[in-house]
Amino acid sequence: xxxxxxxxxxxxxxxxxxxxxxxxxxxxxxxxxxxxxxxxxxxxxxxxxxxxxxxxxxxxxxxxxxxxxxxxxxxxxxxxxxxxxxxxxxxxxxxxxxxxxxxxxxxxxxxxxxxxxxxxxxxxxxxxxxxxxxxxxxxxxxxxxxxxxxxxxxxxxxxxxxxxxxxxxxxxxxxxxxxxxxxxxxxxxxxxxxxxxxxxxxxxxxxxxxxxxxxxxxxxxxxxxxxxxxxxxxxxxxxxxxxxxxxxxxxxxxxxxxxxxxxxxxxxxxxxxxxxxxxxxxxxxxxxxxxxxxxxxxxxxxxxxxxxxxxxxxxxxxxxxxxxxxxxxxxxxxxxxxxxxxxxxxxxxxxxxxxxxx
Ligand code: NAD
Numbered sequence: 001x002x003x004x005x006x007x008x009x010x011x012x013x014x015x016x017x018x019x020x021x022x023x024x025x026x027x028x029x030x031x032x033x034x035x036x037x038x039x040x041x042x043x044x045x046x047x048x049x050x051x052x053x054x055x056x057x058x059x060x061x062x063x064x065x066x067x068x069x070x071x072x073x074x075x076x077x078x079x080x081x082x083x084x085x086x087x088x089x090x091x092x093x094x095x096x097x098x099x100x101x102x103x104x105x106x107x108x109x110x111x112x113x114x115x116x117x118x119x120x121x122x123x124x125x126x127x128x129x130x131x132x133x134x135x136x137x138x139x140x141x142x143x144x145x146x147x148x149x150x151x152x153x154x155x156x157x158x159x160x161x162x163x164x165x166x167x168x169x170x171x172x173x174x175x176x177x178x179x180x181x182x183x184x185x186x187x188x189x190x191x192x193x194x195x196x197x198x199x200x201x202x203x204x205x206x207x208x209x210x211x212x213x214x215x216x217x218x219x220x221x222x223x224x225x226x227x228x229x230x231x232x233x234x235x236x237x238x239x240x241x242x243x244x245x246x247x248x249x250x251x252x253x254x255x256x257x258x259x260x261x262x263x264x265x266x267x268x269x270x271x272x273x274x275x276x277x278x279x280x281x282x283x284x285x286x287x288x289x290x291x292x293x294x295x296x297x298x299x300x301x302x303x304x305x306x307x308x309x310x311x312x313x314x315x316x317x318x319x320x321x322x323x324x325x326x327x328x329x330x331x332x333x334x335x336x337x338x339x340x341x342x343x344x345x346x347x348x349x350x351x352x353x354x355x356x357x358x
Contacts, residue, residue, distance in 0.1 A: 003032055012284055051082050091271040092120060096267065190224050267280045
């Protein structure tokens with residue numbers, strides 16, 4: 001049976017690295033058909049919309065998608081994050097970023113094997129923002145002032161952090177189920193409930209409640225600032241980490257740094273009936289078109305996709321191909337000690353090497 005996968009190349013380095021991943025997957029022999037869809041800048045050029053409805057329909061119909069990174073304009077102008085909109089519209093409520101230190105001359109810290117799991121629906125990243133001096137912002141500032149916490153000047157812009165027990169329980173339950181399926185020993189909830197009692201406090205309570213129903217798996221708690229230092233110094237003490245949206249974005253980059261960089265860090269987003277696989281890094285606009293970008297992160301994300309659709313043998317072959325390349329020091333420039341290392345491979349050369357070895 002042929003399995004159709006939605007392929008979203010994205011922009012920047014996205015088209016080059018997803019092309020490399022597609023060639024690797026096609027070489028596994030798994031019967032895949034690719035339904036190519038555009039979002040972000042390429043979609044605006046085609047249809048005027050950053051997230052056309054046809055993309056959502058394609059992912060819902062196919063159930064799985066492989067995606068390249070998509071740029072988001074920085075600052076107060078331009079369209080809002082298409083990544084956030086895609087996750088919201090498809091109810092991709094949780095993101096998993098595995099950070100595994102793979103042997104090789106690239107600078108990976110020994111013993112790192114972390115699964116960073118984050119909610120993707122709430123928190124500061126939900127995009128509830130009020131422009132400075134807007135009527136809505138003034139109302140909130142006035143109401144906070146009435147509650148005797150007049151710490152916000154009247155000309156402040158507001159980004160609102162919100163958390164519900166329901167979404168927190170959902171992501172915590174996912175983390176314990178995922179940990180059990182992968183035979184992992186411990187889940188650590190990451191929070192800052194000492195300061196943000198009404199939001200992170202709820203997240204922590206929900207995680208404790210879910211942990212109480214999953215006593216076969218270890219559980220502990222860490223404040224997010226403490227965790228950052230701990231991961232740098234003692235990452236081997238940690239296993240599965242579950243946390244609110246924004247901490248997950250930051251901690252997964254930190255964890256990726258421990259294994260050599262975001263260029264080799266894969267990721268997956270899961271929701272009811274749909275899954276979307278993408279590397280942890282962004283669109284690296286300055287690298288676009290140079291043929292130098294590291295495709296390992298998206299190739300490993302594609303391997304997660306193969307596992308998800310039950311193609312375990314093909315996934316294992318892809319992973320072993322990537323690991324063989326890294327072990328031999330066959331890598332793109334970002335994994336070399338010097339950025340201008342003449343032995344650095346190009347994007348497609350790396351993919352060819354994986355195909356030869358898998
Ligand atoms: P970035 O990850 O694109 O780049 C950070 C650094 O890592 C740069 O030096 C870049 O050259 C390097 N890099 C990233 N991926 C690489 C790869 N595969 N191979 C070699 N080097 C690589 O982060 P940024 O610069 O903060 O963001 C650029 C754009 O990407 C922004 O518009 C941002 O919104 C977007 N972004 C998208 C996603 C996504 O689609 N999931 C995630 C993060 C950022």
